[in-house]
Amino acid sequence: MADTLSDDEIAAQLPDGWDRDGDEIVRTYEFETYLGGVGFAAGAGGLAQEAFHHPEMTIGWREVEVRLTTHDAGGVTEKDIELAERFEELV
Amino acid sequence: MADTLSDDEIAAQLPDGWDRDGDEIVRTYEFETYLGGVGFAAGAGGLAQEAFHHPEMTIGWREVEVRLTTHDAGGVTEKDIELAERFEELV
Secondary structure, rough: OOOOHHHHHHHHHHHOOOOOOOOEEEEEHHHHHHHHHHHHHHHHHHHHHOOOOOEEEEOOOOOOEEEEEEEEOEEHHHHHHHHHHHOOOOO | OOOOOOOOHHHHHHOOOOEEEOEEEEEEEEEEOHHHHHHHHHHHHHHHHHHOOOOEEEEEEOOEEEEEEOOOOOOHHHHHHHHHHHHHHOO
C-alpha cells in the first residue's frame, strides 16, 4: 500500500493548477464548450481505469472538478500525483 | 422561460428512482463497472447538449449522481422531468 505524502512533499509535487484540500487534491478544469468537459471526463476516466485509481469527477457547465485521494492510505499518495500529472496531458 | 412545477406536479411526474432535493431533482445511478458509469455520463452529456439543458453529474466509483434544475426559472420545470426521462432510457 502506498504511503501518504507529507505536507512538504505534496506542496513540492502538486502539478500547476492543482490545490490540496485536506485528504484530497483538486483541480477544476474549464472548457469552451459543455461537451469539451464531458469528453475530458471520459478520457480521464479511461486513464483512471488503466491506473485502477478512480477520482471523483463532477461535470458542470463547461467545467469539470476532479478530486483525487487514496482511500486505503487515508490521504494523498504518489498515485494521486501521478494520475493528476496524466490528466494534465489531456488539456 | 419554463414555469416551475408545483410540489404536486413534481411528485406526480418524477420518474421512478428520482428524488426531489429542494430546487433540484436527483438520482444516483449504479453500475457494475467504473467505465460503465463513465460511459453513462458521456451519453447523458450528449442528450443534455441536444436539449441544451445541462445537469450536474458526479462520477464516482461505479456510480453517477445526476442533479437537474432549471437555473433561469429558479426550480424544477418540465425541462428537468423530460431530460430525466431521457436519461432513464440509457440504463
